[in-house]
Amino acid sequence: MYMDLIKMLEEERVMVEEGGLCKTGIEELDIQLGGGIPTGNTVLTVGSSGSGKTTLCMQFLVNGAKMGERGVFFTITEPLFKLTKNMEGFDFYDKKLIESGMVNLIDLRIISERLGLDTEKYTVEDASALLDILRDIADELNVKRLVIDSITALCYRLQTPEMIRDFIFKLGSSLAAMKCTTLLTSEVPPRVFQYSQYGIEEFISDGIMFLSDVERKGDLIRTFQLVKMRGANHSRIKSAMSISSKNGVELAPLLKSSE
Amino acid sequence: MANVLIDGLKERISNAIKMNQSIGILLPINNYSELIQALFERIHSDSEDAWVYVTVTKPYENLVRQFPYIATDKNIKIIDCISRAAGISKPATNCVFIESPSMLEKLGLEIINLFKEVDPEVNKYLIMDSLSNLIIYNDPDLVTEFFYQMINKTRAKDIHIISLALEEEGMDRHINRLVYLNDKILKVRDSFI
Numbered sequence: 001m002y003m004d005l006i007k008m009l010e011e012e013r014v015m016v017e018e019g020g021l022c023k024t025g026i027e028e029l030d031i032q033l034g035g036g037i038p039t040g041n042t043v044l045t046v047g048s049s050g051s052g053k054t055t056l057c058m059q060f061l062v063n064g065a066k067m068g069e070r071g072v073f074f075t076i077t078e079p080l081f082k083l084t085k086n087m088e089g090f091d092f093y094d095k096k097l098i099e100s101g102m103v104n105l106i107d108l109r110i111i112s113e114r115l116g117l118d119t120e121k122y123t124v125e126d127a128s129a130l131l132d133i134l135r136d137i138a139d140e141l142n143v144k145r146l147v148i149d150s151i152t153a154l155c156y157r158l159q160t161p162e163m164i165r166d167f168i169f170k171l172g173s174s175l176a177a178m179k180c181t182t183l184l185t186s187e188v189p190p191r192v193f194q195y196s197q198y199g200i201e202e203f204i205s206d207g208i209m210f211l212s213d214v215e216r217k218g219d220l221i222r223t224f225q226l227v228k229m230r231g232a233n234h235s236r237i238k239s240a241m242s243i244s245s246k247n248g249v250e251l252a253p254l255l256k257s258s259e
Numbered sequence: 260m261a262n263v264l265i266d267g268l269k270e271r272i273s274n275a276i277k278m279n280q281s282i283g284i285l286l287p288i289n290n291y292s293e294l295i296q297a298l299f300e301r302i303h304s305d306s307e308d309a310w311v312y313v314t315v316t317k318p319y320e321n322l323v324r325q326f327p328y329i330a331t332d333k334n335i336k337i338i339d340c341i342s343r344a345a346g347i348s349k350p351a352t353n354c355v356f357i358e359s360p361s362m363l364e365k366l367g368l369e370i371i372n373l374f375k376e377v378d379p380e381v382n383k384y385l386i387m388d389s390l391s392n393l394i395i396y397n398d399p400d401l402v403t404e405f406f407y408q409m410i411n412k413t414r415a416k417d418i419h420i421i422s423l424a425l426e427e428e429g430m431d432r433h434i435n436r437l438v439y440l441n442d443k444i445l446k447v448r449d450s451f452i
Contacts, residue, residue, distance in 0.1 A: 217361040217396065240364030247372065252364040255404045 021232075022145065022181040025063025026056075028239070028251035029224075037207065038231035039144075042175045042182045044151075044201055047211030048190035052222060052243050054083070055090070056211070057147040057183045059248045062092050064145040065102035071145035072138060076108040076153045092248045104141055108134075108154070122157045127167045135174050143180050150185040152197045164198050172204030195227070206230040211241065214254070224251055268297035268447070272421065275443050276384065281410055281420040283390075283441035285434070288425050290447050291316075298386060298421070299326045302335050309377040310335045310384045311370055315392040318342040319354045329353065336373045340366060360396035363405040367412070374418055385413060389423040390437045399433040406437055 021036030030036050037043060047053045054077075061071035075083055083105065087093040097103045111133055112119045117126045138146055148154065151171075155164045175182050184205065186196045191212065195202040202208055207229035213220045222241040226234050239251040275282045286294055302310045303326070312335060314322060319339040323330045329337065330353055337353060340360040348356075355369050374383050387393075387409075393402045406422070413420050422441060424434045438444055 216401075217359075219359045219361045221362060221364065242365050242368050250368050250372075252368045253408065255363055255401050255408075 022064070022069075023067065024060050025067065026059060026249050026251070029249075032226055032235040032237070032239070032251070033229060034233045034235075037181050037229065039181055040176075040179055041206035041230060042172065042184060042204060043207035043209060043229070044186050044195060044205040045183050045209045045211065046186045046188055046195045048188055048192075051211035051213065052241060052249060053185040053187075053211060054078075054086075054149055055243055056209075056249050057149060057185060058087055059090075059092055060183060061103050061145050061147060062094065062097060065097045066094075069144035070102050070104075070141060071147070072104040072106060072141055072143045073147045073149065074106050074108050074134065075149045077150055080105050080107050089245050090248050091246050101141070104137075104143070106137065120157060121159065122163075123159075124163055124166065127158060127163070128170065131167075131170055131174050135178065138178050138180060146175075146178070146180045146182045148182070148184050150187050151201055152185075152187040155198055155201075161198070165200055168198070168200045168204055175204070207232075221254070223254055266297075268294055269301050271445055272297065272301060275445055276419050276421060279419075279442040280414055281422070281441040282443045282445060283438035284421065284423050284445045284447060285426060285438055286423065286447035288427065291423075291425060294423065294447065295388070296326075299329070303328050303332060306332070306334050308334060308382040308384060309374070310386065311338060311373050312336070312386045312388065313338045313340065313366065313370065314388050315340045315360050315396070316388050318345065318347055319351055319356075320347065320349065323351075338366065338369055338373070360393060363393075363397065363401065367405065367409060370409070371412065371416070374416060383416070383418040385409075385418055385420045387420065387422040389425055391423075391425040391427055391434055394433055394437075399436075402433075403437055403440075407440055410440055 020039045022039045023030050023036040024033070045053050045057060058073065061073055064071050098105060108130070109119045112130065115129055115133065117129070122130065155167065158164045158167055184201065186201050188194050188197065195208055195210070208227040210225045210227050212223045214223055222243065224239045224241040226236060238254045240254045242250045242252065244250070272282070272284070284294065314337060318341055319337050320342070322337065329335060330351070335353070336355065338355045338357060340357045342348070343356050344359045355373065357366050357369065370385060377383055390402065390406060410420060420441070422438070424438050426434070
């Protein structure tokens, strides 16, 4: 009991000393966030296929691990071997962080299988069991950063809009109870200004990062915009986003004449 | 005669860049080769300074063929904006390739990233070859905005810019607007260097 109290106070001290901000480690993004994501926030990372959601989230986890914060990446969209193969092409990715357990990669479909759930269709009970497992893993690993890739694919396995709504609100409560900073990826169609497939995901989120693109002379320029971030005095400018093997995700002001 | 022209150009550029943060060189198209030679000779002879050369005019391979030391000189890095768009995809250690000259934000990021690797005490120079060719691939307003941002960014990081603009018919209005963003303008004339 006494030890728990000391631990809690220590955590609070660290939070206060560091301004309670979770640095993404992506220089321009942290500047736009006013230092980082407020610790404990749940942030919806919205974008169409190929917009850079997974890379951004992985860089957030890896950079956190390099700063001593353990993280977990729950995937339901692609097998782990594919995910790691893609990430190995980036200089920021360090295999040792996976081996040491500072970054944990977990395939939710495998978890579902082990729980004896139908991996393609979830009932209310299945979804609830999955949420419990998710929370237990995060607690056991004592993670400070969590990613779910993607909430859209997770909800897709639920049968009715009511189930989806119920699941999202339960997920929101579970995430709020955890002390970690969470990125949820949300898939939307290209060039559509919407934050989620089901229209509810944004309501459980403290922040929204919107990834899109603009066309210029036939070329697609990736864009990034911080739409919302509770507890942060953040920028709302639209940036051009670059993804390179050397530097991962980088942001630069988008030239306005292009819009 | 060519050597006299090149020496004259080298001297004018050296003097101007010492005194100004940014210089624009406005030149007729038939003086382009001499100017490029003068610039590369200036870079090659000065291994103490760090140079980033952005080419929107000639592919990297072409430049190396003409000036082989570009591939090995440690003080120069090339950013090639046209090879990838032209389907040339040979990798090179001394060169960063941009997928398309329309990706101006990416170009800006790569310029700054290359200078981040340079010792802060070293003199830093950026050459844009050329603003007129950037206009071929982009809307002139966009290039103006990009160049204005670049001038401000490089000023903040104490990087000198030398930007080239070729005098071409029908483009005078755009070129003039761009070139006049520089602190100093050098006009190269056929008859008088």
